[in-house]
Amino acid sequence: MQLRFSKMHGIGNDFVVLDCRHRGFPLDTAQIRALGDRHTGVGFDQLISVEPARDPSCAFYYGIWNTDGSPSGQCGNGVRCVAAWLHRAGALALGDSVRLESPSGPVTVRLLDAHEVTVDMGEPMFEPARIPFATAQPAPHYAITAGDATLEIGAVSMGNPHAVVAVQDLADPALQQLGPLLSGHEHFAQGANAGFVHRLDRTHLRLRVHERGAGWTLACGTGACAAMAVLHQRGEVDDRVQVELPGGTLRIDWAGPGHTLWMTGPATFAFEGEWTVPGGTP
Structure with missing residues (x-):
C-alpha cells in the first residue's frame, strides 16, 4: 500500500x-x-x-x-x-x-x-488527579527524586501531562539524564513531558522539552503553554510571554484561573x- x-x-x-x-x-x-x-x-x-x-x-x-x-x-x-x-x-x-x-x-x-x-x-489543569500526578493536594511546587537528584517541579496538564523544572542553565549536561527520568517518573501514571525552563524576565522564557514517547524535540507547543502556566501560577510571569525554544519562539497568553490559554505561532x-x-x- x-x-x-x-x-x-x-x-x-x-x-x-x-x-x-x-x-x-x-x-x-x-x-x-x-x-x-x-x-x-x-x-x-x-x-x-x-x-x-x-x-x-x-x-x-x-x-x-x-x-x-x-x-x-x-x-x-x-x-x-x-x-x-x-x-x-x-x-x-x-x-x-x-x-x-x-x-x-x-x-x-x-x-x-x-x-x-x-x-x-x-484552561491549564493543576488538579493532580486530572494530570494525572500522584499527590494528594495541588501545589505550585512539588519535590520529587529523579535518579540521584531531588527536583522541585510544577505539574500541569494541557491535555497531556507536564513536569516543569525551573533552571538557570539549559546547557547543563545533567538535563540529558533528567529529561528521560522525568518523562518516565512513577509519579506520572501516564508519563510526562519534561520541560526545563529558564526565566529571563517576566515576559521572556527559554525552554527545552523531553517529550514522552518522542524524546528531545526542537519545540513543544503544549510544553511552552505548561511552562508559562506553572510560572504564572507562581506569580513569576505576566499574562503575555514569549517562549523561546531551540526551533523558534511561541507567544503564550493567559490571564489566570477562569480563563483559557492561547498559543500563537507558525x-x-x-x-x-x-x-x-x-x-x-x-
Whole structure:
C-alpha cells in the first residue's frame, strides 16, 4: 500500500499529516514506528491524522501518535499544522475560527494568515488527579527524586501531562539524564513531558522539552503553554510571554484561573510524499 502524506513542522517540532477524512486510519503500532524511523522511514516527532469529527460541534477530529507508536492526548504545534493543512485543503479560510476535536477534547483555532495560527488551548489543569500526578493536594511546587537528584517541579496538564523544572542553565549536561527520568517518573501514571525552563524576565522564557514517547524535540507547543502556566501560577510571569525554544519562539497568553490559554505561532509545510507501508494491503 502506498500512503500519501504531508510533512510539516511548527518551529522544528515535525509531523507527518495523513488525510483520513474519507478513509479509516490505516496504520497499526508497528507501522507507525516504521514510518517514524528517521533512517528507514520518513521520521517525525508525532504522526497526525485528520478525520471526521466525532463531536458534532467540531469541524474535524485529529489523532496524534508519538514516534514509538503510543497515542498522545494533545499537541500544540501539531494543531497549528492541522489548521494550516485544512486551509491548503480548502476547508478553512484565512481569518476564520473553527473548533477542532483532539483526543483530549475540543480546541478553537484561528488562521491569522497561511502560516500563522492562534489556538485556544483551554484552561491549564493543576488538579493532580486530572494530570494525572500522584499527590494528594495541588501545589505550585512539588519535590520529587529523579535518579540521584531531588527536583522541585510544577505539574500541569494541557491535555497531556507536564513536569516543569525551573533552571538557570539549559546547557547543563545533567538535563540529558533528567529529561528521560522525568518523562518516565512513577509519579506520572501516564508519563510526562519534561520541560526545563529558564526565566529571563517576566515576559521572556527559554525552554527545552523531553517529550514522552518522542524524546528531545526542537519545540513543544503544549510544553511552552505548561511552562508559562506553572510560572504564572507562581506569580513569576505576566499574562503575555514569549517562549523561546531551540526551533523558534511561541507567544503564550493567559490571564489566570477562569480563563483559557492561547498559543500563537507558525505552521510550515516541508514536503509531500508517498511511503510504502510494510505489511500493508497492496
